[in-house]
Amino acid sequence: MDRISLTLKVWRQKGPSEPGRLVSYELKDISTHMSFLEMLDVLNEQLIHKGEEPVEFDNDCREGICGMCSLVINGLPHGPQKSTATCQLHMRKFRDGETITIEPFRAKGFPIIKDLVVDRSAFDRIIQAGGYVSMNAGGAPDANNIPIAKEIADEAMDAAACIGCGACVAACPNASASLFTAAKISQLALLPQGHPERKRRARAMVAQMDAEGFGDCSNHAECEAVCPKNISILHIARMKREYLRTIFTA
Amino acid sequence: MKLDAKIPDYPIQDIWDKHKFELKLVNPANKRKYNIIVVGTGLAGASAAASLAELGYNIKNFCIQDSPRRAHSIAAQGGINAAKNYPNDGDSIWRLFYDTVKGGDYRSREANVYRLAQVSNNIIDQCVAQGVPFAREYGGLLANRSFGGAQVSRTFYARGQTGQQLLLGAYSSLMRQVKLGKVKIFARREMLELVLVDGKARGIVVRNLVDGKIERYEADAVVLATGGYGNVYYLSTNAKNSNVTASWRCHKKGAAFANPCFTQIHPTCIPVSGDYQSKLTLMSESLRNDGRVWVPKKKGDTRRPSEIPEDERDYYLERKYPSFGNLVPRDVASRNAKYVCDEGRGVGETGLAVYLDFADAIKRLGRKAIEDKYGNLFEMYERITGDNPYETPMRIYPAVHYTMGGLWVDYNLMSTIPGLFVLGEANFSDHGANRLGASALMQGLADGYFIIPYTIGNYLTSEELPKIDTDHAAFSQAETEVDERVKKLLSIDGKKTVTEIHRELGKIMWDYVGMSRTKEGLEKALEEIPKLREEFWQNVKIPADANNLNKNLEFAGRVADFLELAELMARDALNREESCGGHFREEHQTEEGEAKRNDKEFSYVAAWEYTGDGKTPKLHKEPLEFKYVKLTQRSYK
Ligand SMILES: Cc1cc2nc3c(=O)[nH]c(=O)nc-3n(C[C@H](O)[C@H](O)[C@H](O)COP(=O)(O)OP(=O)(O)OC[C@H]3O[C@@H](n4cnc5c(N)ncnc54)[C@H](O)[C@@H]3O)c2cc1C
Ligand code: SF4
Ligand code: FES
Numbered sequence: 001m002d003r004i005s006l007t008l009k010v011w012r013q014k015g016p017s018e019p020g021r022l023v024s025y026e027l028k029d030i031s032t033h034m035s036f037l038e039m040l041d042v043l044n045e046q047l048i049h050k051g052e053e054p055v056e057f058d059n060d061c062r063e064g065i066c067g068m069c070s071l072v073i074n075g076l077p078h079g080p081q082k083s084t085a086t087c088q089l090h091m092r093k094f095r096d097g098e099t100i101t102i103e104p105f106r107a108k109g110f111p112i113i114k115d116l117v118v119d120r121s122a123f124d125r126i127i128q129a130g131g132y133v134s135m136n137a138g139g140a141p142d143a144n145n146i147p148i149a150k151e152i153a154d155e156a157m158d159a160a161a162c163i164g165c166g167a168c169v170a171a172c173p174n175a176s177a178s179l180f181t182a183a184k185i186s187q188l189a190l191l192p193q194g195h196p197e198r199k200r201r202a203r204a205m206v207a208q209m210d211a212e213g214f215g216d217c218s219n220h221a222e223c224e225a226v227c228p229k230n231i232s233i234l235h236i237a238r239m240k241r242e243y244l245r246t247i248f249t250a
Numbered sequence: 251m252k253l254d255a256k257i258p259d260y261p262i263q264d265i266w267d268k269h270k271f272e273l274k275l276v277n278p279a280n281k282r283k284y285n286i287i288v289v290g291t292g293l294a295g296a297s298a299a300a301s302l303a304e305l306g307y308n309i310k311n312f313c314i315q316d317s318p319r320r321a322h323s324i325a326a327q328g329g330i331n332a333a334k335n336y337p338n339d340g341d342s343i344w345r346l347f348y349d350t351v352k353g354g355d356y357r358s359r360e361a362n363v364y365r366l367a368q369v370s371n372n373i374i375d376q377c378v379a380q381g382v383p384f385a386r387e388y389g390g391l392l393a394n395r396s397f398g399g400a401q402v403s404r405t406f407y408a409r410g411q412t413g414q415q416l417l418l419g420a421y422s423s424l425m426r427q428v429k430l431g432k433v434k435i436f437a438r439r440e441m442l443e444l445v446l447v448d449g450k451a452r453g454i455v456v457r458n459l460v461d462g463k464i465e466r467y468e469a470d471a472v473v474l475a476t477g478g479y480g481n482v483y484y485l486s487t488n489a490k491n492s493n494v495t496a497s498w499r500c501h502k503k504g505a506a507f508a509n510p511c512f513t514q515i516h517p518t519c520i521p522v523s524g525d526y527q528s529k530l531t532l533m534s535e536s537l538r539n540d541g542r543v544w545v546p547k548k549k550g551d552t553r554r555p556s557e558i559p560e561d562e563r564d565y566y567l568e569r570k571y572p573s574f575g576n577l578v579p580r581d582v583a584s585r586n587a588k589y590v591c592d593e594g595r596g597v598g599e600t601g602l603a604v605y606l607d608f609a610d611a612i613k614r615l616g617r618k619a620i621e622d623k624y625g626n627l628f629e630m631y632e633r634i635t636g637d638n639p640y641e642t643p644m645r646i647y648p649a650v651h652y653t654m655g656g657l658w659v660d661y662n663l664m665s666t667i668p669g670l671f672v673l674g675e676a677n678f679s680d681h682g683a684n685r686l687g688a689s690a691l692m693q694g695l696a697d698g699y700f701i702i703p704y705t706i707g708n709y710l711t712s713e714e715l716p717k718i719d720t721d722h723a724a725f726s727q728a729e730t731e732v733d734e735r736v737k738k739l740l741s742i743d744g745k746k747t748v749t750e751i752h753r754e755l756g757k758i759m760w761d762y763v764g765m766s767r768t769k770e771g772l773e774k775a776l777e778e779i780p781k782l783r784e785e786f787w788q789n790v791k792i793p794a795d796a797n798n799l800n801k802n803l804e805f806a807g808r809v810a811d812f813l814e815l816a817e818l819m820a821r822d823a824l825n826r827e828e829s830c831g832g833h834f835r836e837e838h839q840t841e842e843g844e845a846k847r848n849d850k851e852f853s854y855v856a857a858w859e860y861t862g863d864g865k866t867p868k869l870h871k872e873p874l875e876f877k878y879v880k881l882t883q884r885s886y887k
Contacts, residue, residue, distance in 0.1 A: 015798070033523040033636070041528055041749070048747050048802065053794045056801060058316065060489040062529045065414055066320040084633065092636055113460055114799040121437065124317050128429040132422035133381050136304040137297075137699045140372075140379035144336065147390030157383040157408060160415060164319055193381045 002032040004096040008043065010055055011103045013112055020112070022101065032092040036079065037062060037069065039091055040102075056115040064088040064228060067163030070170075071116055072103040077167035077226045085165065085228040105170035108213040109177065120166050122212040123180060129208035130201035131184040133193050152190050159187040161229045168223035168231070174215030179223040181209050182239035183231050189242050202242035251506060251859045253872045256660045257361045262878055266365045269661070273708040281306030284710050287454055287469040289441045289496055291318030293413070293691055294674025295475030296420035297698025302473075303432035304423075305703055310467055311424070312436045312456060314491045314804075319421045322477055322489040323694065326413025327534055328397060329405035330691040332370040337394050341402040343367045349400050350689060351879045353579075354654075354682020355831035355847065357509070357855070360878055361661060362679050369700040370692050374406055376699055380419040384408050397535075397687040405688045410534065410626055416691055420698070439465070440804060441496045442735075443728040444472065444503050444670065447718055451669035455728045457736070459804060462797040464729050466720035470710055471669045473702060474500060475694075478653035478675035480513065482812045482819065483764070484756025486650035487519060487532045493808040494815050497657050497676050505657050505665040506857035506870060508678035510815065511823035512654035514685055514832045515765050517583035519649035520634055521603035525753075530649040531634060534627055535687060538576045538583070540611035540620065541644065543567050545604050549594040555605055555643050566590055574886040581684060581765075581832055581845070582886060584648035588765050591647075598645045607643035648765060652690060654681045654832065655822075658857040658872075662705035663697060666857075668713065671706060673697035678855070683831025736796050739806050744789030748806045751786050755809070755816060758782065763820050768836045775820040783813040818858055818867060825869065828852045842887065849881055 005028045013020030027046075030039055037059055044054035060068040064085040071086045073079035079089045094100065102116065110118040148156075160183070168179035185202055188194025194201070217236055224233045258269050276284070284307050288299040291313040299311040313321060335341040346367040351358060374392070378384065384406050385393040394403040408415035427433040438459040445453035445468075453468040479494035480486035501507045518533045544565045546558050566586060568575045576583075587604045590596065597603050612620050617640060621628070628639045635645070656678040663671045663679070674694040681689065762775035792806050829838040829845035830852070838846045855872040 031524050031526065034526050035528070035634075038526045038528050042526055044802075045747055045749060048791060048793050051793070054802060056799050060315055060320055060491050061322070061325045062490060063325060063531050065411065066315070066322075066324045066489065068315060068320050081633075088630075088633055090634065090636070117799060120316060124319070124425065124428075124435070124437075127422065128425045132426045133379065134426060135379050135423075137301040137376055137423075137703070138372075140375035143334070143374045143378040143384075144391050146378060148386055149390050150386045150388050153383050153386040156381075157385075157415075160383050160408075160418065161411065163414075164317065187383065188381055191381050191383065193379060 002092070003029050004032060004091065004094065006030060006094065007099040009099065009101045012055070012115055015114060016111055030091055032090070034091045035062065035087060036073070036089040036091065037087050056117050058117050059087055062087040065163060067165040070105045070118060070165060070167070072105060072170060074101050077105060077170040078228055083228055083230050085163070105166055107169045107175035109169060109175065110166060122214070123164050123166065123177070125212060126177065126181055126205055126208045127184065130197065130204040131188070133188065134197060146192055148191060156187045156190040159183045159190070159231065159235050162231050163229055165228065167226045167228065169214060171222040171226040172215065173220055173222065174218060176217045177209050177212070177214035178217035178236050178239065179227065179231055179233065181205050182235040185242055186235040186238045189238060198242060199246040202239065203246045206239070206243055251666055251868070251870055253506070253658065253666070253857055253870050254660060255359065255872060256662060257359070262361060262364045265361050266368055270704050273704055274711040276707040276711050278306060282308065284308065285310065285469040286471050286473060286706065287312070287467055288473045288475060289454065290321065290475035290477065290674070290676070291421070291424070292321035292323035292475060292477055292674060293417055293420060293694035294676070294698045295321070295473070296417065296424045297695050298473055298475060298673055298702050299433055300420060300423035300427050301699050301703045302706065303427035306432070309427070309433040310436060310469065311433055312439045312441060314438065314440050314459065316437055318424060318435055318437065319418060321417060322492050323417045323691070324414045325489060326691055327410045327532065328536070329395065329407035329412045329688040330373070330416060331397070331404050331686070331688040332374045332406060332692065333367055333404060334371050334374060336392060337403045339402045341404050345402065346370060346404065348879055350680070350686060351682070353684055353686040355684050355845070355884070356682065356849065356853070356876060356879070356881050357512070357830055357874065358680055358682030359874065360876060365701070366680050366693055366696050369696045372700055373692060373695045377416055377419050380422060382408065382415045382419040400686070413691060416695065420695070441476070442499060442732045442807065444500045444667070445724050445728045446503060446667065447722060447724050449668060450713065450715070451667050452718055453720065453725060455725065455732050457732065460799055462800065464732055466725045466729060468718055468720050468725070470715045471671065471706055473671045473673060473706070474657070474676055475673040475698070476676045478656070479812070479815060480650045480653050482755070482816050483650040483759045484752045485522065485527060485530050487516065487530050490529060493811070495808050495811045498811040498815055500657060500665065500667065500670060502860050504667045504860070505670060506859055507655070507818060508658035508855050508857045509655035509683070509822065510819045510858065511763065511826060511833055512683050512831065513650060514580065514652040514654060515584045515648045516651035517580055517587060517648050518606065518646045520631065521598060521645050521647035522600060523635070531630070532649070532651065533631060533644070533646060535580070537606060537624060537627060540623070541576065541606040541608050542610060543576050543583070543604055543606055545590045545595040545597060551595070555597070555607070564590070564595070571886050578886045581834065585765050585834060587648055603645035603647045605643035606646045608639060609643070612640065652685055654678065654683060654685055658855065662708065663702055664705070664709065669709065671702060673702060683833055735807070736803070739790070739803065739810070740792055740796060742788065742790050742792070744791050746785070746789050747791055748802055748809050751782065751790060752805070752809045752812070754782055755779070755813060759816055759819070763816070763823055766834050766836055767823050769824065772820050772824040776817065776824070779813065779817045779820065786810065786813055821867065822856055822858065825856060826852055840883070844884065847883070
């Protein structure tokens with residue numbers, strides 16, 4: 001089993017309105033089989049034994065699906081491995097003696113809570129604005145009454161795969177939430193269930209995205225590059241069309 | 251404490267319909283006068299909160315994560331069952347009912363399971379209407395696949411992300427109700443106490459995980475949907491935040507805990523790679539359709555798999571179970587992996603793994619076919635282990651996956667505390683001693699969308715529920731308890747971290763209350779657990795303070811509760827002198843080494859009453875009657 005030593009530079013910040021800074025830590029004897037978060041667990045155990053405060057970072061499923069983990073690793077949201085959330089990244093992707101900088105997702109819409117933990121509740125509010133089909137339990141027709149071409153269902157699933165992590169925002173020079181918002185608008189625009197409300201939905205969700213302080217999309221495509229679920233920027237194009245539809249066919 | 255399941259006495263097909271008719275309704279205009287707390291935003295909690303809000307109730311909905319969408323349900327992969335019979339292959343409500351009772355090894359209630367099968371079809375309709383992108387055939391209709399324990403194709407799925415899509419569906423309905431002002435979400439909150447007024451559940455006390463403040467919330471009823479307790483083993487496939495705290499605190503306030511020893515161990519997980527391991531990852535069971543499980547015949551054989559010739563390999567499942575081979579049920583596959591590793595024939599660095607080999611399948615079907623079927627799973631495996639399963643066999647090992655036990659509930663999903671309802675994995679109700687694949691998602695959504703909306707109304711109209719507010723003495727007392735506990739935890743300032751103690755607990759549980767249990771082992775666990783609990787309360791070290799985001803403090807509280815639950819699990823396992831489903835007592839096996847039930851003496855739900863710290867809990871038995879499904883012994887030879 002390979003073991004490596006690392007220097008970590010970790011963003012430490014006590015609270016939302018406290019100043020933050022990068023703090024260096026040396027770590028030895030790290031197995032390359034460890035996941036990135038397990039490496040941070042090791043750091044935290046050492047800090048606790050020394051009587052220091054451990055580094056706070058969000059995580060839950062540790063298998064790339066809940067969207068809770070959220071680090072910027074050496075300048076890249078979710079780190080260097082493509083299509084991989086932070087929790088799925090393993091230490092074999094790093095070299096012995098390497099310095100790794102770890103920072104929180106940074107965006108006006110994602111205020112820092114502590115250390116590497118940020119507040120992403122803005123995403124919930126964007127969904128609240130219209131990311132649903134307005135139907136109540138009990139009133140649904142038989143599931144097979146709504147046939148949907150396989151290609152369309154598959155494309156809707158591609159969009160629906162978004163885990164709401166916010167890496168797209170953290171990577172965007174404008175801190176735009178377009179990829180996240182577009183993924184939901186696109187899923188529901190593709191499916192017949194979403195059609196009755198498509199205009200209202202696009203308008204409301206885009207407005208909410210603006211109200212949360214996220215920037216505009218100017219086609220940098222950095223979002224797509226870091227997205228752990230390969231959400232395509234074609235969905236942003238579809239969102240823009242959906243939005244225009246609300247203006248021209250009102 | 252008296253257990254009354256309140257199952258109406260009608261023919262099984264009619265029970266739910268007649269019961270729904272007999273339940274008292276709340277007048278639509280009155281619904282908005284009632285407040286309901288829902289703790290949990292997984293499939294069960296989110297579906298319940300949204301559906302109750304749609305009816306007009308005012309809902310406060312709590313979760314630990316930063317958003318309701320991140321509940322552990324999001325990680326479910328395989329699918330959700332329903333009795334639609336779309337493939338025309340002979341499925342029916344009756345067959346789903348029958349398979350589930352049999353799969354649970356005859357330790358669940360027939361009436362509950364029948365209702366589950368009945369509403370299963372509504373769930374699929376509901377989810378499709380929400381826009382859940384289930385897999386489809388070219389003709390545009392829904393696709394199905396088959397899953398363990400069934401001979402029909404009744405599982406609906408959305409790639410390998412069914413839980414995610416179902417949860418996002420429920421979450422979208424929930425977000426709509428937030429917008430409409432009927433639901434208020436309290437994220438990053440942890441429920442730490444249940445508040446009882448006049449013996450009824452009337453509120454909760456939570457810790458705000460961001461600023462550490464203790465908060466009080468009142469309601470006319472409390473719905474708990476806080477998931478399972480698999481993390482008592484430290485390592486499991488559950489998310490890191492999954493825990494038993496909410497259920498356990500309710501247990502200590504009077505809610506009976508049923509069948510705590512019924513846990514499910516999943517046979518195909520990625521093995522532990524080192525002592526830093528923080529959780530285990532499930533590999534879909536479907537892999538066993540094409541992979542062959544084997545270990546070397548020789549003990550301590552450290553050769554690479556490719557260097558071990560065919561005649562020195564032991565394909566032990568095919569050898570022992572010629573007719574089912576690699577497709578034996580979960581518990582049988584898991585136990586046999588343990589046996590070969592115990593014999594010293596396990597593989598990999600730790601010796602705690604067996605091979606799952608695709609070489610034959612690749613030869614037979616071609617690499618492309620295997621890639622089409624399992625490509626994403628192979629990728630995930632490679633990402634985690636660094637090995638390429640097209641070239642070298644996968645290494646797998648069983649891991650704790652699901653807990654069938656939970657708070658006892660009656661047919662209305664109400665616990666032994668009036669006004670406390672329990673849904674989803676947190677209750678014990680439908681899976682008996684073993685849950686079939688794709689049935690947990692079904693149960694969580696059945697409870698939330700289609701059962702609680704009917705049964706809670708009856709409670710609200712039948713009971714006197716005087717207005718209270720959070721200044722009530724019961725709230726102050728609950729808050730003081732929480733406060734003192736937090737202070738106590740922080741004051742210990744010992745030498746071991748929370749994780750270190752949790753790992754030790756996990757090891758005791760895995761060794762003695764795991765896949766294969768004995769009287770001696772369980773008695774040993776009953777000695778070790780209290781010792782470890784004592785050490786925890788004297789020697790744990792929690793850094794920082796309580797007025798802040800402090801993950802270690804959160805985990806400390808959860809581990810403290812696990813240390814109590816663990817003892818109850820061992821006690822329950824010791825009491826149950828039989829083998830059934832996931833509970834295997836070595837003393838009780840057939841000559842062929844299979845689980846041997848003792849229906850005469852143990853055909854009951856074991857519901858435990860808390861009697862005070864350090865006191866032996868009291869066992870209450872709810873007898874199980876099987877009027878419709880004939881009891882048989884399983885055999886997979
Ligand atoms: C890897 C994996 C794959 C699976 N695949 C399948 C599958 O294919 N098919 C299937 O049917 N089943 C599957 N299961 C099982 C299934 O996913 C779960 O049983 C089910 O999702 C549980 O849902 P739930 O709503 O009861 O609880 P959870 O989803 O666990 O939700 C619990 C909720 O309670 C909250 N909570 C907990 N404690 C507190 C507290 N003290 N205070 C406040 N909030 C609290 C949490 O924040 C969360 O919101 C799988 C399980 C795993 C681990
Ligand atoms: S679009 Fe991709 S990067 Fe953005 S929130 Fe969704 S999964 Fe994360
Ligand atoms: S922890 Fe869930 S996606 Fe990373």
